[in-house]
Amino acid sequence: MTVTVWISRDAGALALGAEATAQKLLAAAQAAGTAIRLRRNGSRGLYWLEPLLEVECAAGRIAYGPVTAKDVPGLIDKGLLRGEAHPLRLGPIEAHPWFASQQRLTFARVGRIDPLDLDDYIAQGGFRGLRRALEIGSAATVNEVLESGLRGRGGAAFPTGIKWQTVLKQPAGQRYITCNADEGDSGTFSDRMLMEGDPFSVIEGMIIAGVAVGATRGYIYLRVEYPHAYQVMNAAISAARKAAYLGTDVCGSKHAFDIELRLGAGAYICGEETSMLESLEGRRGEIRVRPPLPAEKGLFGAPTVVNNVVTLATVPVVLAQGAAAYRDFGQAKSRGTLPLQLAGNVLRGGLIERAFGLTVRELLYDYGGGSASGRPIRAVQIGGPLGAYLPESQFDTPLEYEALSAIGAMLGHGGVVAFDDTVDMLEMAKYAMEFCAIESCGKCTPCRIGSVRGAEALGKIARGINPEGNCSLVEELCDTMLQASLCGLGGMAPYPVLSAMKHFKEDFAKRTAAS
Amino acid sequence: MTAAEAPKPISQAQKDEILAIVACHKDQPGPLIEILHDVQRSLGYVPAEAVPLIAGALNLSRAEVHGVVSFYHHFRSAPHGRRVLRLCRAEACQSMNGRALERHAMKRLGIGFGETTVDREITLEAVYCLGLCACSPAAMIDEEVHGRVTPERLDELLKRAGAGVRP
Numbered sequence: 001m002t003v004t005v006w007i008s009r010d011a012g013a014l015a016l017g018a019e020a021t022a023q024k025l026l027a028a029a030q031a032a033g034t035a036i037r038l039r040r041n042g043s044r045g046l047y048w049l050e051p052l053l054e055v056e057c058a059a060g061r062i063a064y065g066p067v068t069a070k071d072v073p074g075l076i077d078k079g080l081l082r083g084e085a086h087p088l089r090l091g092p093i094e095a096h097p098w099f100a101s102q103q104r105l106t107f108a109r110v111g112r113i114d115p116l117d118l119d120d121y122i123a124q125g126g127f128r129g130l131r132r133a134l135e136i137g138s139a140a141t142v143n144e145v146l147e148s149g150l151r152g153r154g155g156a157a158f159p160t161g162i163k164w165q166t167v168l169k170q171p172a173g174q175r176y177i178t179c180n181a182d183e184g185d186s187g188t189f190s191d192r193m194l195m196e197g198d199p200f201s202v203i204e205g206m207i208i209a210g211v212a213v214g215a216t217r218g219y220i221y222l223r224v225e226y227p228h229a230y231q232v233m234n235a236a237i238s239a240a241r242k243a244a245y246l247g248t249d250v251c252g253s254k255h256a257f258d259i260e261l262r263l264g265a266g267a268y269i270c271g272e273e274t275s276m277l278e279s280l281e282g283r284r285g286e287i288r289v290r291p292p293l294p295a296e297k298g299l300f301g302a303p304t305v306v307n308n309v310v311t312l313a314t315v316p317v318v319l320a321q322g323a324a325a326y327r328d329f330g331q332a333k334s335r336g337t338l339p340l341q342l343a344g345n346v347l348r349g350g351l352i353e354r355a356f357g358l359t360v361r362e363l364l365y366d367y368g369g370g371s372a373s374g375r376p377i378r379a380v381q382i383g384g385p386l387g388a389y390l391p392e393s394q395f396d397t398p399l400e401y402e403a404l405s406a407i408g409a410m411l412g413h414g415g416v417v418a419f420d421d422t423v424d425m426l427e428m429a430k431y432a433m434e435f436c437a438i439e440s441c442g443k444c445t446p447c448r449i450g451s452v453r454g455a456e457a458l459g460k461i462a463r464g465i466n467p468e469g470n471c472s473l474v475e476e477l478c479d480t481m482l483q484a485s486l487c488g489l490g491g492m493a494p495y496p497v498l499s500a501m502k503h504f505k506e507d508f509a510k511r512t513a514a515s
Numbered sequence: 516m517t518a519a520e521a522p523k524p525i526s527q528a529q530k531d532e533i534l535a536i537v538a539c540h541k542d543q544p545g546p547l548i549e550i551l552h553d554v555q556r557s558l559g560y561v562p563a564e565a566v567p568l569i570a571g572a573l574n575l576s577r578a579e580v581h582g583v584v585s586f587y588h589h590f591r592s593a594p595h596g597r598r599v600l601r602l603c604r605a606e607a608c609q610s611m612n613g614r615a616l617e618r619h620a621m622k623r624l625g626i627g628f629g630e631t632t633v634d635r636e637i638t639l640e641a642v643y644c645l646g647l648c649a650c651s652p653a654a655m656i657d658e659e660v661h662g663r664v665t666p667e668r669l670d671e672l673l674k675r676a677g678a679g680v681r682p
Contacts, residue, residue: 015647015662047649186605189646224552224589225645227658263552265587268643282547283579284586300544342649344610349649372611381606385643417648419610428606435605435643441586 002035003081004056008111010043010196011228012189018051020069025053028076036081042197044093044111045351054093057083063093098367103329104353105321105337106314107190110197116235118243121200127245129316133208134253141212142168145315147323149335153190154180154271154308155383155412156488157401160315163305166295167213170303175215177206177305178280178298179312181222181229182264182271185384187415190339191309193351195222195229198313199236203259205312207250208319209305210257218259219299221276224266233261268385268439272487273306275441286441287487308413310339329355334400344380344417345371361395364418375420379504381428383412385435386492388499389425408499410492425504429474429497430458436493447490450481454497461508471501471508522593525562532557533565537572547573547583551590560591596631596638598676600624601655604641607648611663616652619666623673636677 007013007022022038029036044052049065062083064075071088078086093099093111104110113120121127133141146161167175179202183191195202206218222230237259240246248256262280264270270279274288277299298304314336318326327335334356342349346368352358364370364377371377379389382399388409390397397403404411419428436451454477457470478494485491501508536553540546550569554561561584570580584590602608602617624632624639631638647653650662654669656676661668 011645011660012647012650012662015653015660016650050650183646184644186644187607187648188644189648192646225642225655228660262549264589265548265552266589266642267587279548280545282545282549282583284582286586344607344648344651351649385606415607415648417607417610423610428609431606431609439643 002037003029004037004039005081006039006041006054006056006061008043008050008052009040009115009228010050010193011226012047012193013043013050013052014228016047016050016066017068021051021053021067021072024069024072025076028072029081032076034076034081039114041113042110042115043193043351044099045107045193046093046096046098046348047350048348049090052093053080055081055083059083060092063090063096064088065090098348098350102353103337103355105317105326105329106201106310107194107198107339107351107353108317109201110193113198115197115199115232116239118200118239121198125320126200126316127204127251129319130204130208130211130245130251132319133211134251134255138168138212138214141208141319144323145212145318148318148326149323149330149333150311150314150318150326151334151401152308153310153314153338153413155185155410156273157411160307160311163295163307164209164213166293167215167303167305170296172214174217174300174302175213175304176299176302177209177213177215177218178276178307179206179218179220179309180271180273180276180306181220181226181233181309182276183223183226183309183413184268184271185386185413185415187343187381187417188341188384188413189343190341190351190414192226192229194309194313195226196232199233200240201313201316202233202309203236203240203245205307205315206259207245207257208315209307209312211250211253211255213303213305215305216256216258218257219280220259220261221264221270221280222261223264223270230261230263237261267441268435269441269487269489272489275487276306277304284441286443289486310413331355331357331398331400333402338399338411338414340399341413341415342368342418343415345373345377345420346418347372356400357398359396359398360390360416363399363416364395368418371418371420373420373422375422377418378421378423379419379425379428379500381417381419381496382415383410384415385432386410386488386495387412387415388495389428389503390499391503394503408495410495425500425507426458426462429500430455430462432493432496432500433458436489440489444484444486444490446481446484447486447493450477450485450490451493453477454481454493458497467508474501522560522562525558525564529558529562530564530568533568534572537569541572547575547580548587551584551587555590559594563592596635598636598657599638599640600673600676601640601642601645603643603645603647603651603653605644605648607644608652611651613652616654616664616666616669620669623670637673 052065270285275285433454
């Protein structure tokens with residue numbers, strides 16, 4: 001009898017040795033004379049348990065983890081392939097409290113299926129959303145997305161339905177769907193996990209968008225730092241084309257739609273939508289002044305939908321289950337579920353998809369189990385390098401758009417990075433300015449010059465040179481950047497700086513005393 | 516310490532290769548970055564001589580092409596070492612001692628970010644997020660990813676990669 005074993009090929013799992021585990025398993029099973037079928041999936045998102053191994057038994061998929069290559073022979077001796085007891089045995093992963101308490105809609109298939117197996121995808125609900133969109137037609141599809149309350153998960157949180165409606169209203173002609181897969185924020189990896197774990201959901205979301213707004217061509221702009229996602233996405237596009245989900249006649253309908261995958265080239269600013277469009281057109285990723293909005297005049301001057309990977313992969317869920325079912329999750333103006341990414345100095349990091357409303361503290365301690373170092377968590381940064389730092393006193397804030405905005409923070413792409421009490425917040429503030437200087441596109445002065453001057457002034461504070469004067473200089477600079485930058489890079493880089501100065505005064509005062 | 520010698524002039528075969536790549540992409544809308552990716556994949560870098568060739572074929576100015584090459588961190592104007600070590604410098608990795616790992620790598624290899632060892636074995640590059648933030652600090656050797664990298668683990672990886680470390 002052949003035993004089926006699942007080991008992830010997600011980049012995070014590979015970074016922790018999944019490939020060595022897989023190879024060892026194949027060799028050990030052969031030596032033991034047991035036939036196995038090794039299947040590769042995305043990650044379940046419990047990264048502290050990777051490499052995670054799941055064995056298909058009568059009782060379901062029994063997980064073991066973390067299983068390194070050197071654990072494999074011992075595990076096989078103890079009956080791994082029959083799902084027997086072992087200290088590394090976790091049971092069915094879906095019953096694990098860390099997983100069972102989640103509400104996985106967008107990530108429903110990630111880790112459960114072979115990402116490149118179309119039959120797996122269809123068997124688990126794939127293309128149901130597309131079929132419904134084709135049935136109800138363009139206007140009703142846009143309306144469904146509008147009614148669902150879905151907001152852009154890339155960071156700006158703009159209502160997706162309104163974007164689509166704007167494109168739909170433009171005069172007839174060429175229109176484009178672009179998928180922003182330039183996931184550059186530190187602490188975020190949900191786009192990567194989706195592309196590596198369930199690429200057809202991204203493709204399906206783009207096709208639905210194309211049907212909804214009357215676009216026949218889509219582009220995925222993927223960052224070059226994700227070679228694994230590139231391979232999987234490329235293979236998935238080919239498979240979808242072969243099965244006629246992409247091409248001149250999508251699913252036998254009269255709609256034509258095809259996708260081209262383009263690689264970025266290591267510029268953080270290209271995650272900003274207009275800069276991404278410039279880059280797709282083959283130019284320097286300098287941002288465009290708005291208006292006109294991309295929905296009116298976007299890629300190659302045509303009306304363009306720009307949506308993030310998670311947003312697009314959520315669209316099939318909205319269509320398949322209905323706007324009302326999706327909107328029932330969440331609270332206030334944050335509807336649906338949010339894939340949170342817990343990272344940095346935590347014991348149990350990974351992907352947690354739940355309805356909006358979980359507090360920072362619940363995330364850090366109930367899921368994260370506190371810091372990895374065992375020291376107190378002193379600060380968290382939410383929403384990437386342009387997100388504010390929160391002190392412990394703000395940990396009861398719910399992770400939703402309005403609540404975070406009320407305390408001068410932002411949810412962004414849902415990445416949460418924890419720091420223990422060894423963190424030097426002056427260093428982090430300085431880093432925020434340095435990062436902005438490295439990644440500034442150079443088009444506007446507040447960002448290009450402000451970030452360089454900001455890093456210099458913070459460097460002086462660190463060396464004890466006129467700390468008070470330099471602190472007020474930084475504040476003034478931040479004000480100029482906030483008010484006068486053309487886009488979110490210069491316009492938001494002040495958030496981590498000002499929040500660090502406000503909530504962690506002692507790190508700046510220490511230098512004051514030293515001078 | 517750094518092997519910063521000027522790259523050798525490119526051969527006629529390499530010029531032909533560049534022109535073939537351009538011809539391949541010419542009819543695509545907005546092809547420049549795709550072309551640069553293919554040139555770098557094929558030659559290992561984007562030589563200065565490629566700029567006028569590409570500009571001429573796409574009917575762009577040399578300044579426009581140079582502007583694009585120099586804008587993107589990924590494109591190199593000189594060949595890299597036999598292997599490329601990328602260390603993530605972003606916040607999540609910093610929260611897990613990434614800074615100490617950076618210092619260790621620089622000391623061990625005797626080079627800074629953007630530099631190549633004298634024996635041309637390894638190039639050290641900074642990267643801002645590899646999306647491996649739940650297993651920080653992260654590194655990538657060519658396209659092979661590694662998580663929870665300690666200084667000791669990095670030494671092992673470098674040794675396995677065949678890159679000599681500074682005695």
